[in-house]
Amino acid sequence: MLDGGFWRSLLLSGLMAFAVTALSAGLALRLLPVLLPWLDRKSWRFVFYLPLAVPPLIAGVLSLQWLGNSGMLARLAVAMGLSENNFPVLINDPAQIGLGFTLFMLTFPFTLLVIRNHHEGARLTQLSDLAATLGASPAQIRRKVQAPILLRRAAPTLFLSAVFLFGAFEAPMLLGRQYPAMISVYINQKFSRFNLDDVPLAYAATVVYALLLLAALAFFLHRKKQEES
Amino acid sequence: MRRFFFSSLLLMFLLPFAYFLAASFADQWRFPALWPPGWTLQHWAALGGAQWSQSALQSLALAALVGAFATALGFWTAHGLSQSPQARRWLLWAYFPYAFSPVIYAHGLKYFFNVAHLSGQFWGVLLAQLVLCYPFAVLLFYTHFDVRMREMEALSYTLGAGPRAVWRRVLIPVSRPALLLCFFQIFLISWFDYGLSSVIGLGQVRTLTVAVYQYITEANTGLAAVSACLLCLPPLVLLWVNQAFLQKNLNT
Numbered sequence: 001m002l003d004g005g006f007w008r009s010l011l012l013s014g015l016m017a018f019a020v021t022a023l024s025a026g027l028a029l030r031l032l033p034v035l036l037p038w039l040d041r042k043s044w045r046f047v048f049y050l051p052l053a054v055p056p057l058i059a060g061v062l063s064l065q066w067l068g069n070s071g072m073l074a075r076l077a078v079a080m081g082l083s084e085n086n087f088p089v090l091i092n093d094p095a096q097i098g099l100g101f102t103l104f105m106l107t108f109p110f111t112l113l114v115i116r117n118h119h120e121g122a123r124l125t126q127l128s129d130l131a132a133t134l135g136a137s138p139a140q141i142r143r144k145v146q147a148p149i150l151l152r153r154a155a156p157t158l159f160l161s162a163v164f165l166f167g168a169f170e171a172p173m174l175l176g177r178q179y180p181a182m183i184s185v186y187i188n189q190k191f192s193r194f195n196l197d198d199v200p201l202a203y204a205a206t207v208v209y210a211l212l213l214l215a216a217l218a219f220f221l222h223r224k225k226q227e228e229s
Numbered sequence: 230m231r232r233f234f235f236s237s238l239l240l241m242f243l244l245p246f247a248y249f250l251a252a253s254f255a256d257q258w259r260f261p262a263l264w265p266p267g268w269t270l271q272h273w274a275a276l277g278g279a280q281w282s283q284s285a286l287q288s289l290a291l292a293a294l295v296g297a298f299a300t301a302l303g304f305w306t307a308h309g310l311s312q313s314p315q316a317r318r319w320l321l322w323a324y325f326p327y328a329f330s331p332v333i334y335a336h337g338l339k340y341f342f343n344v345a346h347l348s349g350q351f352w353g354v355l356l357a358q359l360v361l362c363y364p365f366a367v368l369l370f371y372t373h374f375d376v377r378m379r380e381m382e383a384l385s386y387t388l389g390a391g392p393r394a395v396w397r398r399v400l401i402p403v404s405r406p407a408l409l410l411c412f413f414q415i416f417l418i419s420w421f422d423y424g425l426s427s428v429i430g431l432g433q434v435r436t437l438t439v440a441v442y443q444y445i446t447e448a449n450t451g452l453a454a455v456s457a458c459l460l461c462l463p464p465l466v467l468l469w470v471n472q473a474f475l476q477k478n479l480n481t
Contacts, residue, residue: 034234046472050242053464055421057438058457061445062245065252070260072248078261109242160328167330169424174445184330184424191336206333217324221317 006205008180010212016096016182017165020103021158024111029147032115039116051109060174063102067091067175092177099175099182103165111154111161118153119146159220163213183209246461252454272451280435285459287351288420288436292463295358296416300408302359303366308400310367311374320371323364331361332424342429349431357429358422362415369414373407413467420463 038044054062066072067090074087090098124146131141151158172182181189187209190202252258253272255265275281310316326334338357339348347353381403385395401408423438432439437460444453 031234031238034231035238037231038235046469047239047242049468049472050246050465053461053468054245055423055438055460055464057421057423057441058245058249058460061441061453061457062248064445065248065450072263075261075263079263105241163328167328167333169330169332184332187330187333187336188424188428191339202336206337209333210329213328214321214325217321217328221321221324225317 003201005180006186006201006208009183009186010208012096012180013166013168013183016100016103016168017162020100020107020165021111021162023104024107024161025115025151025154025158027108028112028115029142029150031112032119032146032150033142035112036116036119039112048109048113051105054106055170056106056168057170057174059102059106060171063098063171063175064091067098067101091175094177096176099172102171102175103168106171107161107165111158114154114157115150118150122149122153124149156220156224159216163216167209167213245457246465249454249457249461252450253458255451255454258450272455275452276455281440284435284437284440284456287434288438289463291351291355291358291426291436292416292419294355295362295419296412298359299362299366299415300412302363303411304370304404304408306363306367307370307374310371311379316371320368323367323371325364326361327365327368330424331422332428334361335425335428339428348429349433351434354426354430354434354436357425358419361422361425362418365418366411366415369411370404370407373404378403410471413471417464417467420460 032039035048039048064071068074069087069089069091071091073090077087090101092098127145127149128141131145132138136144167184168182169184169188172185173188176182176185178185178189180186183205187202187205190198190205251265254268254270256267256269256271258265276285310319313319335357338360342348342353342357345353347356378400381399382395385399390398421438422436423442426434426436427439427442430436430439435443437456441453441456441460444450444456
């Protein structure tokens with residue numbers, strides 16, 4: 001009953017959630033030592049919380065206004081003497097670049113703050129100093145000491161973040177392609193169409209989505225329980 | 230190099246607020262103009278209209294009521310759940326609506342809301358958001374009711390307090406920062422919600438998020454920017470309150 005569109009949507013959502021979470025975590029780990037002086041200062045820390053005040057719908061609208069063919073970046077390109085026809089398509093594009101970038105911008109500040117909190121809790125400064133005393137280079141300290149500890153501690157939050165991204169709706173609705181669409185957009189399309197044959201398909205897709213989510217949550221709680229015991 | 234990274238991030242983080250503020254005052258800001266040709270107050274002046282007041286009030290009332298109900302219910306449920314040996318099993322189900330895409334959840338609920346004549350009604354959207362936010366509140370409070378809290382409660386009973394006195398004089402006062410934090414978080418979930426409000430509200434419950442989407446589909450950038458500014462304002466205020474007062478209280 002479920003057509004190819006459903007499985008492609010599921011695959012796209014999974015890949016997008018994984019790619020955005022991995023990129024956010026990777027960049028947050030890389031930038032943390034650089035940004036730590038500002039993150040530790042109470043007067044500047046507020047700045048890193050600012051993106052959390054932007055709803056996903058507004059983030060989608062902002063990307064539409066900046067990355068679209070008549071958006072601010074296209075205007076900047078024209079002002080620099082480039083032809084507007086040469087401006088790349090970044091909204092509803094086949095590679096979903098605009099959507100990926102928007103989801104990344106929604107996730108990255110949160111990931112950075114989570115990793116920073118774990119950095120504080122894990123006493124990484126002392127461990128890094130110890131590794132340096134034993135002869136490790138800064139790159140080795142980052143790769144073999146800081147990254148594994150921080151990723152392990154932040155794994156539950158990153159996992160839940162990926163689950164949210166998997167079901168993201170507002171930004172994909174505004175910036176993503178209609179086919180293949182992210183899973184929430186796909187199911188919403190099937191529920192909202194006038195063709196009544198699509199409604200059972202929408203329910204079937206919802207059941208598969210719910211089962212996948214349930215399995216992911218059961219796995220998450222099982223791992224959490226294992227780590228606690 | 231450090232300063233360059235920080236300045237770039239700062240620029241990107243401040244960009245949404247600066248852009249929407251500029252767009253809300255811009256007059257006829259069309260392609261390929263890099264800067265608005267003129268400034269106007271007409272988009273903000275439209276705020277006095279009945280439709281706007283209704284949208285802003287509906288969003289505010291929904292967020293405040295859902296926040297209050299979910300916080301109270303979640304607090305009470307988590308207290309009971311913390312004493313249950315089956316708590317972990319129940320928690321799995323509490324994570325479920327929390328992780329589920331709100332728009333798909335809304336489509337799943339829609340039939341029941343249609344039958345109960347709650348679709349397209351303010352109270353229908355409120356109930357739907359409550360269904361989504363209540364488990365979230367339970368999850369937040371479940372970790373709050375730790376061994377220390379349970380021992381404090383047991384000590385109060387030992388000293389002769391009744392159940393009512395324990396709630397009024399021990400549990401609620403001790404949990405005040407956590408209650409406020411939960412209220413703020415749920416307020417924001419409700420304030421940011423688009424999926425549930427659009428599906429259950431059928432476009433008749435015109436919250437600010439629904440209004441933004443409507444203005445974008447009408448290509449009315451000025452009014453969409455005003456709605457975006459209004460949507461970002463309460464989270465910014467709550468963020469400041471959280472940073473200035475709550476974090477301090479939670480840390481002490």
